[in-house]
Each structure stands twice: as C-alpha cells, then as structure tokens.
Amino acid sequence: MAPVSIEDADDPRIAEFRSIRERDLTGREGRFIAEGTVVLRMLAAAHGSGGDFLTEKILLLENRVAGLSEILEGFPADIPVYVASAAVLDQIAGFHLHRGVLALGRRRQERGASELIARLPEKALVVAAFGISNHDNIGSIFRNAAAFGADAVLLDESCCDPLYRKALRVSVGSVLSVPYTRHGTMSDILAVLMANGFAVWGLSPTGFVEIREVPASDRMVLITGTEGEGLPAEVLTRIRSARIAQAPGLDSLNAATATGIALYEIAMAQGRL
Template identity: 55%
Template sequence: MLRVLAGQGRHRVRAVLLAESRADKLAPLFDAPVYIASQAVLDAIAGFPLHRGILALGERAPEPAPAELLAGLSPRALVLALHGIANHDNIGGIFRNAAAFGVDAVLLDPTCCDPLYRKALRVSVGGVLKVPFTRADDLIAALDGFEPIALSPNGAETLSELKRPDRAALLLGAEGPGLPDAVLARCRTVRIPMSGGFDSLNVATTSGIALHHLVS
C-alpha cells in the first residue's frame, strides 16, 4: 500500500515519519520530506506501539464533479455506483475489487462512508488510492450515458445471462435494505442465484463476483 500511496498523483504526501529501522528501505519511496526517529518516539506520538514504523501526513485531493470524473472515460468504461454503504470494511473490500478488476471510477451517494477513512483504506490494500471516486446526490442522473445495472435478490435476470453493455455502471446497495425501489425502477436489475432459498451475500463479495463477470 505504501508503494501505491507514493506512486499515485491525486493525494499528496506532505511528510513522512519513519522509524530508524525502516528508513533505508522506505525513505526512497517518497518525494516528500522524510523525518527519522527512534521507535520509542514513534510509539509516543501514536499513543501505542507502532510496529510498522511509519507515520505519514497526506493532503486529500478535492473530489471532482461527477460529470467531470466520467467525461474522460473510455467508450467501454466500467463504473461502480454505491448507495448507503456505511460499513468501512465493505467500502474497503469493494474498492479492493474495483482496483483488481479495472473499474474506471466509483460514485458514492451522500450516505456512504468515507473511503479514505483509515480502516477502509487499510482493507482496500491501497485500492482507494488507485480508483478515482466522487459523490453524487442522484446516482442515476449522474450516470448519464451509462447503462445502470443494479444487483438485487429479486433482479429480473441472472448475472450469468448478462451481456455487458459498452458503458456499464454497476449499482450496489447496503446489506439488508439493498437498493431503494426508486433506484431499482430506473435500472436493469440482475440477481445472483443462491441455493436453498438463501438470498444474502456480503456486498463486497457480491461486487467481486459481478465485476469478474463484467470484465470476463
């Protein structure tokens, strides 16, 4: 994840504090001031034993308008749109899958949690830093020019039968409530069949299954 942070251009690294034991290996990664201290000093600053031996100060990049983010994408772009994902583990897992399967951008509605929160960032293994994202008040309106495909247990067609459109937007909702009916009504709805009447998958797991199908 450190190499992803150092290599991406959106979120600026302002300064880095390294333990003496990590300095030779990690300092060359960063084009920013690097400070070196003993492990005891790092532990005192963090308030607990910091075994990885690194602290960094980053500057969050401003989020572009949805139209600006999507305008420059290719004619065969793949976008994720997230509604109500308030769990940082799930956000991190979704962004990890998005990076793994080459998603071009992620849109989040106002009720999603912050992808740059430390737990989401850690679970994403740096995926949050690789995949551009922004927020949109109305996901469907923001996806003009993309075919919105909503995952739902009651979807009208199965995922295996879905042929990917050139510009596709995959919509995912929170576990439990899922996507609102008003959103589903404006989308092509797709389901992942499950055995024994079981109708629930973790949303991050769902994103991996659906993205694999869309890029295969």
C-alpha cells in the same frame, strides 16, 4: 531528504500523527493518514502518475527506513521523512503501531461525478455505491474495482470517507489508484450516469437476470447498496437488476464478495480482462 529524528512525541513537526485513532473520527480538510507498506507504495505511485494525491510528510519507525528505501525513492525529494523509536512512535500514535509506517497525504480538489465521467473512455466500467457506512465495505469496493479494472468509483455523499485509515488499508491502497468522487445524492449520480449512456445494473435477490448472463454494453455501471438492506426500491425501479444464484433459502453473501462476483462477470462480459 535525509530522515529527521523525532525524540519528543509533542514535536510540532509530527503533530498530524498524534492520537491517530481519535482523529480518524474528525474531518481533516482533505488530509488523510496512510498506514503500512502497501498503502505507502500506492501513495508513492500516485505521485508518480501526477494524480489526485500529494504526500505532505512521512513518519517511520527508525528500523524500517533501510527496508523501505526503494519506496521512499518514489516520493519527491522535498517531502520530509521523520523517524522515531518504537517508544516515541507509540506515544505519538496513541497505540502500538506494529507496522511502523505512516504518511500524511492530501487529496487535491475533488471532481464531481459529471467531470469524472467526462474523462472516461468510450468503453467504461464504473462502480457506484450508495449509503455505505462501513469502512471495511468501502475499502473492499475499491479493492474489487481495482482488481477488475473499473475506470471509476462514484460514491454518494452519504457514503463514509474512503480515505479513512481503515478503509484505505482494506482497499490495499486502491483508493489512491482508482479515480473516484464522493459527492451528490443517489439521484444525482443515477441521472448523470443515464445521461452519459451507461447501462445501470444493480444486485438484488429478485433480479431479473442471472449476473453471469448480463449482456455486455460499452458503458456499464454496477450499483452496490448496503449489506442487509440492499438497494432501496426507488433505485431498483430505475435500473436493471441482476441476481447471484444462491442455495435455496439463503441470501447470505457478504457485500464485498457479492460486488466482487458481479464485477468479475461484468468485466468478463465487456472483454476487459
């Protein structure tokens, strides 16, 4: 479709992009805002793969259109593309949007953990995360999961929404490529994993096995908890725990880095990379 010029920030056709920051904090019924070129490209790819995500509309800074033509061709032809001047765009978004690239996406109906696991191959690597309330950390879990070829991410219902604009950006769009579910409790998810033959590993400073020495099995899951507190004792008693050796007296790794190290080791052990 030829881009449609928006002259008025109150135009109802781009209402979903208004005051984005405030809307970040409220539910959107499965809709989300994709921001920036990298995430837009992943959203186009999600269409191509017939996956879990649709695009409803796109809003661009007018001088970005030409440079994005290759990505825009990746979307179905009937998706409206709106363009605006910098002044109108900033007025719509409610802040200075220097990237000038926004899209409104929608997630199709979400699968539960059981259904997601039923679709996995016999050899599988899964990441599960419980109680992650920080959007940076959620985003980085997806980024690492994609980098090391994990098949799925399982979030419990207490995790924050990975489709939140900032989480999506930190994930470099991987939330749109790695199959995931955010549903049920920690116990529900552990029960499904164990019933499906997964070796369940978590990180803990007191873990029994150095992460580099974790034995491979066909189906493995890495559980990640919150930074600072780590995994609750009730989880650690039910799973196998690994440690990442660190300098004496320190347990200082950033949660994203710790997850990255553990996923690298497990993926290497499984011979996936």
